Amino acid sequence: MLEELKEAVFKANLELPERGLIKYTWGNVSAFDPQSGYFVIKPSGVDYDTMTADDMVVVDLNNNIIEGSLKPSSDTPTHAVLYKNFPEIRSIVHTHSPWATIWAQAGQDVPAMGTTHADTFYGTVPCARFLTTEEAQNAYEHNTGELIVNTFKERGIDPQAIPAVLLHGHGPFTWGKSPEAAVMNSVVLEEVCKMNFYTRQLNVFAEPLPQAILDVHYLRKHGKNAYYGQSNK
């Protein structure tokens, strides 16, 4: 069942340590199949050296295991809430990548300071608040998903234009149209978190990227008249 998607999710999980985003098993990737309404996710705490595509677990949006002999990632309920509420997204990535986690631990939104950011994120990447004691003690992972969704709603952010969030005290989640794209968004987030930190240290008066340059860079890649890459030549 969903063999191709399992293969893609498996490969994307392997990309996490290869790209320096995680150590050990500190991350997970999932992908959603809109036809069946199921998603495929990494099993919990399995060594990446021995993991195979067949170990991927198929679950539904209520966190029921549909197929698979292993337990799915403990963060599965967070993924389920995001797929339910952000219907356009097809893959989700969670990591503890150091720079994004540093911003998450600091509880800071990530402003657009340069074109590296603008090429992927159309504005500030939000940092969601700490979960309350109550939210943490009951259905922690589910409530994490709800908190992300509410953060985007309350702040009027389009999850397609800003495919990433930080969780205060925890780390990043990113998403995209495919596992490959969701992983790339994690890489970009990591890079801009690193660069923005040092930018402010180098010049405390450093200004965010002017709106006109943010527009050009985001839209030349993601707008209607995009002219970056080969797909629109």
Add this chain to the structure above:
Amino acid sequence: MLEELKEAVFKANLELPERGLIKYTWGNVSAFDPQSGYFVIKPSGVDYDTMTADDMVVVDLNNNIIEGSLKPSSDTPTHAVLYKNFPEIRSIVHTHSPWATIWAQAGQDVPAMGTTHADTFYGTVPCARFLTTEEAQNAYEHNTGELIVNTFKERGIDPQAIPAVLLHGHGPFTWGKSPEAAVMNSVVLEEVCKMNFYTRQLNVFAEPLPQAILDVHYLRKHGKNAYYGQSNK
């Protein structure tokens, strides 16, 4: 004698440079065999490129060499004191990994700022004081062990819940149920030392992780009702 343990200790020592925790021979791993009361430890100052599992040295808790043609690590007496006083631990790792060493040189405890910390350490990792001149001049390595034990006693810290310590001006020791686990604890400590440093630099008012989130993350991995990983499915 203790061939399997030698192999495990040998492999764990090789992991130290592979995971970026040490350069040259700046670290050592040991493992304790509760049946014989002996422990196996890396020889002193032997090049990792030529070292074999057979070079591992077997010593007793009074630092007598039981088997082995090489001198054991000069830090052997520190390991012995820890095995005597922390009877649940089965392996000890010492490194000069840069970020943990930076915190050690700064003489600072490592607070829990995020879930990466909470997944492994159930609270603040302590930094033991400098050894006194007297402690340094006589039985330095033995006194290092005593200082660690006393730091945990005086501060009422459970060495199983916090399997790591920093020594002021020196570096980290970590431990665990196996050489693999003790090395992983060194990796986690290194990572949280790096991330916590930058967290504070990014936001000097950054708050520690709320207790409820610390509880969820530590306990979902290490508590009675742990649900992370496959062993408790």
Add this chain to the structure above:
Amino acid sequence: MLEELKEAVFKANLELPERGLIKYTWGNVSAFDPQSGYFVIKPSGVDYDTMTADDMVVVDLNNNIIEGSLKPSSDTPTHAVLYKNFPEIRSIVHTHSPWATIWAQAGQDVPAMGTTHADTFYGTVPCARFLTTEEAQNAYEHNTGELIVNTFKERGIDPQAIPAVLLHGHGPFTWGKSPEAAVMNSVVLEEVCKMNFYTRQLNVFAEPLPQAILDVHYLRKHGKNAYYGQSNK
């Protein structure tokens, strides 16, 4: 057409990720052929793993595609303006290398703080201002080139003595007598941006390199009586 140049440009593009200057397709290298008046440039957004030398695109200085089945880099018009106005240069490199980008985001010139800088750049590397809204909204990439040229003109900088520029909010461009040299200038710029940042953090009163030492180091490699290397023995 221009097969050798295509091969050199292709290889130089591959060097960008190998030397840690870019991730994914976040950079481009071109090289100019003075006989034909054409230049060879990387195609836009093509995966480095599947790209071949044949994928390189030949364009003229008015951005017309002369040969090639793929779209050239979206930054092509910037390259064209530089070749038109800096007639001595033979290759251009654009990256989002982290440290140079950090200085670009901070909007800061890079002063000569040491001999690593002096060995390549004969003084301060300038940071050009943000593009205005008007410049960004029409012919953004062409205007980027014009801004670089005007920055060098207005500040009286010789592009051969300072083969690099930063663009505020964006990143670096470097150039040289060959693709290999232009890439090396990117590597040097990245390294001095990193080292100069930490130099000032370590000592806020750190002074720039005295002129006499700047002279010796620059001229022993690039002056009339250069004595570094084997070409002048």
Add this chain to the structure above:
Amino acid sequence: MLEELKEAVFKANLELPERGLIKYTWGNVSAFDPQSGYFVIKPSGVDYDTMTADDMVVVDLNNNIIEGSLKPSSDTPTHAVLYKNFPEIRSIVHTHSPWATIWAQAGQDVPAMGTTHADTFYGTVPCARFLTTEEAQNAYEHNTGELIVNTFKERGIDPQAIPAVLLHGHGPFTWGKSPEAAVMNSVVLEEVCKMNFYTRQLNVFAEPLPQAILDVHYLRKHGKNAYYGQSNK
């Protein structure tokens, strides 16, 4: 002539990029043969990928080429002055390794903040002043050597106890009893420069290592009654 020494010098030069101390050709290693009074040094500006042991150049202490078809490193006169004045040393390494260069650019001595430092350097590593205009304009490389020697003399530092120096605005030189040892001293210097920088950033009141601990660590490796390693078992 001196084939074994050439091989050792060649290998030590290759170690510089492997250990992250240099990029391209930004470094050089030499070794002294006390019997002949000659030393072997890397040729100037030769690509490490194509360099062979035979390319090493034999020179005397007055910088005359005794054997070799290539020009020796432009820093050769600095090495000659050091061999003349520090008769116990057998090998010299010069790099632009980033952290040591950062301290050199900042013009700062490197204090002993931890045992990683104490295991190799018996106290503060000095930073020599900028060369004067006159010193820079005539016999720059020779004067660099003289400045190092005078810095050690004036400050009463034993070059065997502190086998390293920084040059303001330039970078580090280290030395040792063999090319391997001199390279290791460069690695240690790089590591302590990195760790000491962050130590002070983490805690501006961080204290240097107490003398008694400095003594134990230095002497257990380098003292008369050294007990670290296998050579003294």
